[in-house]
Amino acid sequence: MSGQMAEKLAYMVNQIARNLVHDAAPVASVADHIVAFWTPRMIDTLLAEGTSALDPVAAEAMERVKAARAAHAG
């Protein structure tokens, strides 16, 4: 997928994070949401761009998703 797609996915995860920021455990909530509703390809596309440009909660959540995927693959 293209950079344009990654940009859109970054917007989506930031939007999800903004809406879950008041949850008791926002990072876990965002990560759970991504795993439940995004295809692996969407997740990989965003992770390939890196998480540094994401909002803090979104970035942490994507790192958590990345770790879980690595653990699962391992």
Added chain:
Amino acid sequence: MGYERQADFGTPEVRSETAVTCSIDGREVTVPAGTTVMRAAALTGGSIPKLCATDNLKQFGSCRLCLVEIDGMRGTPASCTTPVADGMKVHTQTPKLQKLRKGVMELYISDHPLDCLTCSANNDCELQDQAAAVGLRDVRYGYEGENHLGAAPDVSNPYFDFDPSKCIACSRCVRACDEVQGTLALTIEGRGFESKVSAGLASDSFLSSECVSCGACVSACPTATLQEKAVKEIGKPERSVITTCAYCGVGCTFRAEMRGEQVVRMVPWKDGKANRGHSCVKGRFAWGYAQHQERVLSPMIRESIDQPWREVSWEEALSYTAREINRIRDTYGRNALGGIVSSRCTNEEGFLVQKLIRAGFGTNNVDTCARVCHSPTGYGLKTTFGTSAGTQDFDSVEDSDVMLVIGANPTDGHPVFASRMKRRLRKGAKLIVIDPRRTDLVRSPHIEADFHLPLRPGTNVAILTALAHVIVTEGLADEAFIRERCDWDEYQHWAEFVSAERNSPEFLSPVIGVDAEAIRGAARLFATGGNGAIYYGLGVTEHSQGSSTVMAIANLAMVTGNIGRRGVGVNPLRGQNNVQGACDMGSFPHELSGYRHVSDAATRALFEAEWGVPIDPEPGLRIPNMLDAATDGEFKAIYIQGEDILQSDPDTKHVMAGLAAMECVIVHDLFLNETANYAHVFLPGSTFLEKNGTFTNAERRIQPVRKVMEPLNGYEDWQVTQELARAVGLDWNYTHPSEIMDEIARLTPTFAGVNYARLDAEGSLQWPVNAAAPDGSPIMHVDGFVRGKGKFVVTDYVPTDERTGPRFPLLLTTGRILSQYNVGAQTRRTANVIWHEEDLLEIHPTDAENRGLKSGDWVKLASRSGETTLRATVTDRVAPGVVYTTFHHPATQANVVTTDYSDWATNCPEYKVTAVQITPSNGPTEWQEDYDAQALRSRRIAGHEGAMEPAE
């Protein structure tokens, strides 16, 4: 069944815990106290002559035909207005009564045409029947006196005529309009001999009046005065079939009254539990699209969308399609394939489409049009309550004391249920309407909303949080309910959040655009007014915070204890006939039927055992993701059953680009719709009149759809999907949709007790139907929430990124109108166009004046996404700064201007908020002209050059 009139017990059913027993012509009968003598007699199988009485209207006592004699009572009371009493002895057929009735009938007939043999109601006329029943043999008064026989008919309505020469002034039509429909368009003008039925002012015809053509007056008329034009043209029906309407989510049941394979008329079925014998203009009259000349009946294929279509046999179309699907899967992988389940097709058809995608294509890339309407309902209600469905049945509204209607326009979108709401409101229930626009429900005859909160589009979460702030901080929360039914810690976390000053009406009022005191008043009314019911529509879901709004609604219901009994609840008004069913059937890419996530191994194992193939444990692409992936070159083929995404989905240019990038677009539909401009395969679809199956309405009611005629295209839609599945190598052998429902029941716990035999016997079933609820579930969460404890979710107001500014200073919101349905594919092919020939832009007088606009002017509607033109109508229904339009006509393409912003949780598009500018215009934009030219080119059919081409 053969043709016979629906049973009529004369006066409405009475509910009472006390029973009384009386004797009617020696036959003993026990009925609820308050039941009339007329009804009791009908229940014993008798028939007291009547003309002004019918059992869906309050008794009127005007025709004097239903007189009876009662032992111990003086005179001859009217049986329609006399309640039975214990021990009462009634005589309905005596010489005295016969003489009286004959005298009454003689007077009626002295001013009625004697053209029975050539009358369109011949042998289906209550006046004729009653004349026979009373034994009328001659009319002593003659026919030369003053009469109404020369009165001119009103044929202005496209579906029915009004012939006053045949009117007996029984007022049934006027009362039906008042009591059943609630429009109060009709009246009796004049007195005595001058009395006549009038549609509004004397200068009005039925068409120019406020009549909404629901047909209640036509059904109520005991003569040929108000009658369907189709009956006049075709004649009396010879058989009838009970089936379910294919328009909105109310799910009205109708008797399709037939002559051979021709529908004569659709008459609302009195025993229908969703509509209780009522209908709207669409279901009652707008079914002519089924025989429209533009229906495509032959399969067609083409290698490229630049080519004309080529008509081919079913065999060739299916084998070509299968080859393309296999080629694309082999070349790009299974995830380059996908499909869309239709919310207009049956449960069984939807189930098969998602099964084909998952088991045949091998991917979870399946979605449904609910993505663009009620997907936030699924997410929000599942999160808070534990299941994705409304909590009530429609009858529940009879026990509501306060209705909160947010983001819904029921009189236009769900008219039959709106009539139920209006009936309850006229009896005293309170009403709060939260809507940027002054909908008809806000103020209509004998109804005025206690609060209309005209919020700025995009501030739903803010206003709901402000309402919650008032309820919590003023001590109006139902803590006993919350402690018993909800998670108390989560409640406290939420209560602390909503209590913050920044969530007060005073703080948020400038954002919302509504006076703080009005918000406080509405909150107090909802919390203290008795049974509070919330009804909502797409004005809630189609926002960047659609899911948050649904959860805020659920919070509001829980904090006030309004869940789990009649009269209360959270009620999503579903847009299309089978949105609920399509969602139930596992049409979303992340879940299998019954809302079970694909990652759940036990659920997958169940399906894998039944289907004999592995199911992908990862979620698939949603519709907008499919289009994104297509423009990125990764998604190549799509099977779309019964949805026109090019017209209905947002940001038209993006949808076009996505479709254009695919190598095989398969459209399975009735007409060459807009999406078909980009299709390579067209598979002709069948209408609801031509298929068997079930639809599930907004109250989770599963109702039979029955075939009343053979499909013009040769196959029911489930058969087409089955043939496609077989072509790609699946060994499917269903012989009837009942077998598909049996499979659904085996695999879906909430449908475990559903089968066709029960549906035929009981008429309908409301899921869940299982061991815990063997007779179904009219009300949900009665003793506890499906998820256990109700979950309060903090819903922080996050403003949309779609902002107004100097270039785009106005906010556009969209909606629908009574006479049209969705993208108009069906209703635009009926006489309903007489009421709505084009989409109009509503604009406030101040905004219009600033731009030098008046009603009827062409205007350019421009946003960051695109621009289109349409004509303006200047009205104060919309607030300053807000404009509104419908999306029923492809010529307008309102979705050219909507953006690709969407709900954070579900990607449901943000249709309801677009920053726009309005400027005067001379006519269509260059883009509209280019679009029209491309559409015309793409609809060419080889061998049909020069003929009228099927076109949207």
